Amino acid sequence: MQRTVPSLPLAPSVKVKLLHAGFQLATDLTDMSPLQLCKAAGISQEEAVEVLQMLRCDTQSHQERAATESITALDLLHKEQAQGSIVTFSSRLDDVLGGGVPVGKTTEICGAPGIGKTQLCMQLAVDVQIPVCFGGLGGKALYIDTEGSFVVQRVADMAEAAVKHCTLLAEDTEQKQALEELTVEKVLSSFFLVRCHDYVELLAEVYLLPDFLAEHPEVRLVIIDSIAFPFRHDFEDLSQRTRLLNGLAQQLIQIATQHSVAVVLSNHMTTRLLNGQSKLVPSLGESWGHTATQRLILHWEGSKRLASLYKSPSQMEATIQYQITVQGFRDAPDKLRPTVELCAVSSLSGNHSKRPRMEDQS
Amino acid sequence: VVLREGICPGLTEDFINALHSEDIKTVEDFVSCNPEELAQKCSLSYKALVAVRRVLLAQYTAFPVSGADLYQELLSSTAILSTGSPSLDKLLDSGLYTGEITELTGSPGSGKTQVCFSVAVNISHQLKQSVFYIDTKGGMCVNRLLQMLQTRTSNMEEQMEALQKIRVFRAFDVFSLLACLQHLRFNGLQQASVGGGSVKAVMVDSVSAVLSSMLGGKQNEGMSLLMQVAGELKMIAKDFNIAVLVTNHVTQDGNGCLKAGLGLSWSHVPRTRVLLQRVEIPGVLSSSLRTATLTKSSRQPCHLVEDFDLCNLSEERNSVTGKRKLESS
Numbered sequence: 001m002q003r004t005v006p007s008l009p010l011a012p013s014v015k016v017k018l019l020h021a022g023f024q025l026a027t028d029l030t031d032m033s034p035l036q037l038c039k040a041a042g043i044s045q046e047e048a049v050e051v052l053q054m055l056r057c058d059t060q061s062h063q064e065r066a067a068t069e070s071i072t073a074l075d076l077l078h079k080e081q082a083q084g085s086i087v088t089f090s091s092r093l094d095d096v097l098g099g100g101v102p103v104g105k106t107t108e109i110c111g112a113p114g115i116g117k118t119q120l121c122m123q124l125a126v127d128v129q130i131p132v133c134f135g136g137l138g139g140k141a142l143y144i145d146t147e148g149s150f151v152v153q154r155v156a157d158m159a160e161a162a163v164k165h166c167t168l169l170a171e172d173t174e175q176k177q178a179l180e181e182l183t184v185e186k187v188l189s190s191f192f193l194v195r196c197h198d199y200v201e202l203l204a205e206v207y208l209l210p211d212f213l214a215e216h217p218e219v220r221l222v223i224i225d226s227i228a229f230p231f232r233h234d235f236e237d238l239s240q241r242t243r244l245l246n247g248l249a250q251q252l253i254q255i256a257t258q259h260s261v262a263v264v265l266s267n268h269m270t271t272r273l274l275n276g277q278s279k280l281v282p283s284l285g286e287s288w289g290h291t292a293t294q295r296l297i298l299h300w301e302g303s304k305r306l307a308s309l310y311k312s313p314s315q316m317e318a319t320i321q322y323q324i325t326v327q328g329f330r331d332a333p334d335k336l337r338p339t340v341e342l343c344a345v346s347s348l349s350g351n352h353s354k355r356p357r358m359e360d361q362s
Numbered sequence: 363v364v365l366r367e368g369i370c371p372g373l374t375e376d377f378i379n380a381l382h383s384e385d386i387k388t389v390e391d392f393v394s395c396n397p398e399e400l401a402q403k404c405s406l407s408y409k410a411l412v413a414v415r416r417v418l419l420a421q422y423t424a425f426p427v428s429g430a431d432l433y434q435e436l437l438s439s440t441a442i443l444s445t446g447s448p449s450l451d452k453l454l455d456s457g458l459y460t461g462e463i464t465e466l467t468g469s470p471g472s473g474k475t476q477v478c479f480s481v482a483v484n485i486s487h488q489l490k491q492s493v494f495y496i497d498t499k500g501g502m503c504v505n506r507l508l509q510m511l512q513t514r515t516s517n518m519e520e521q522m523e524a525l526q527k528i529r530v531f532r533a534f535d536v537f538s539l540l541a542c543l544q545h546l547r548f549n550g551l552q553q554a555s556v557g558g559g560s561v562k563a564v565m566v567d568s569v570s571a572v573l574s575s576m577l578g579g580k581q582n583e584g585m586s587l588l589m590q591v592a593g594e595l596k597m598i599a600k601d602f603n604i605a606v607l608v609t610n611h612v613t614q615d616g617n618g619c620l621k622a623g624l625g626l627s628w629s630h631v632p633r634t635r636v637l638l639q640r641v642e643i644p645g646v647l648s649s650s651l652r653t654a655t656l657t658k659s660s661r662q663p664c665h666l667v668e669d670f671d672l673c674n675l676s677e678e679r680n681s682v683t684g685k686r687k688l689e690s691s
Binding site: 002003004006007008009012021022023024028040068069070071072073074076077080081098104105106237239240242243244246247249250251253254256257274286287289290291293295310311313314316317 | 495504
């Protein structure tokens with residue numbers, strides 16, 4: 001495979017010297033020894049060895065090799081259908097998201113303070129552990145906490161509610177067997193919690209994530225709550241912030257695709273003044289909005305909590321109402337039916353019973 | 363190009379060593395020297411020098427082509443690919459032209475990826491040609507492609523055949539993207555056309571995701587990488603008669619107006635640029651209506667606006683267009 005010298009991932013100063021010496025294609029360099037290269041290009045011995053090592057096919061970086069391999073859309077379709085999604089325990093939200101939070105993509109949850117972002121993140125961390133026979137993924141979760149808003153007692157409450165729910169649903173022997181293993185203790189112990197105090201720690205954690213996921217292949221969900229907090233205060237150079245965030249986003253989507261995990265990020269809201277009017281928009285800037293694959297905005301309307309799907313490659317935009325109960329993140333009660341059924345009826349095997357959706361009148 | 367023995371008869375190792383002593387290492391250095399002076403300095407025969415020079419010039423020069431030949435070649439090789447949406451085709455002067463780069467920009471959620479999907483589905487199903495889709499953001503969702511195909515035909519075999527013709531590449535950083543583009547340029551595209559069914563479109567969604575983290579600050583490689591990506595895309599478009607479609611993000615300038623990302627240098631690269639925007643209808647939280655504005659074109663007057671609906675890209679919005687244009691202007 002031919003590569004031009006300027007497109008190789010080498011230090012810019014080394015590349016300039018190589019180009020000066022007249023090397024244009026990677027094939028010009030392959031049959032040279034380090035000493036020859038040293039003399040010809042005027043670079044140091046270590047740099048010459050590095051260049052030649054990089055060119056040897058077996059050390060070609062994994063990402064670059066993957067980039068040249070293609071897959072037809074048909075094969076990708078089968079792969080996509082095999083990958084599951086993580087339910088949110090709110091069947092309306094699952095419908096809007098097309099089954100739940102998708103694996104292999106990044107989902108961003110934006111909302112004002114107190115709307116329920118951390119609640120939803122904790123609910124997802126519990127839901128990913130639901131066994132496969134109940135329609136879940138049976139995997140573990142990695143929770144990267146930057147704000148310090150993670151509370152274990154709340155997760156214990158949610159885990160208990162989830163286990164109770166599964167107990168109600170258990171029908172055949174396989175499900176009953178899986179249920180025996182599913183206890184609150186097991187749910188809490190299948191959780192990896194990392195606390196990052198500033199953006200440097202967060203960047204380091206994401207850098208180390210591929211190795212961590214290679215060691216723990218059962219992790220199916222990575223949550224960063226929140227990604228806005230370390231970047232919002234004490235950052236003087238805004239253009240550097242944009243660059244760091246873009247680089248971070250690309251690393252996260254690469255991790256999501258390569259290791260088949262769902263990445264969930266939570267973001268804050270900020271006020272934008274336009275023509276004398278103020279509007280609440282997701283923070284971290286305009287270019288950050290492009291980086292997540294899916295964007296979910298949680299907002300208030302009077303005393304109702306609404307969730308809107310703002311950006312998605314496969315689902316239509318929609319808004320639904322939800323509520324936070326003792327058991328966790330749930331659908332808001334239907335106004336049409338006086339008896340409130342908190343999703344106990346909906347089966348988790350992916351065929352959600354289609355209840356009449358209430359269109360929000362704004 | 364480095365001078366090496368064997369690239370032309372007469373270039374032996376002694377010859378090259380003698381030239382090296384005069385600091386002549388590349389073909390360019392050699393042909394720009396005067397052979398008489400060189401013969402005196404290097405103690406090489408004048409005849410040999412002139413012979414080698416003639417061969418090298420013949421091998422490495424670019425030859426001029428007359429305008430008429432160029433025009434004939436263009437007429438016979440360019441194709442116009444319909445995007446599947448009559449409003450967009452009107453904007454683009456009947457579709458995407460092969461041999462050119464077309465760019466789509468817009469805010470998040472404005473529909474860039476959806477339009478790319480629609481174009482890919484149209485080319486693979488309607489025109490029965492292959493499409494290469496380079497995904498840098500993880501936005502490729504084949505279920506959506508299948509949905510779009512299902513609205514066009516209910517024949518399962520046709521749908522699967524169309525999906526067979528779309529190849530997806532994944533590159534998440536700029537060096538992987540360059541590796542992918544160079545692989546396509548040197549091997550991939552020829553292999554694809556040998557296998558039956560030519561490749562008519564290459565899409566990169568999006569180009570700004572991999573480049574924006576390399577530009578600015580104290581980094582001095584960003585512009586070089588941007589220009590390399592541009593060069594690869596242009597060579598692919600021209601040499602293989604392919605329509606290249608790229609997507610870009612938007613940023614806000616000082617006054618709060620939207621402008622396409624990646625700066626002024628990138629703005630010269632695509633031949634045609636289209637800006638997609640949401641239509642704000644008061645009272646409705648979210649609608650699937652969008653407007654497309656032509657911001658750069660060598661064929662149509664700029665600032666033409668067309669409306670379209672993301673849900674029904676193949677439908678023409680005739681009746682509402684007139685009213686919308688009045689409202690937006």
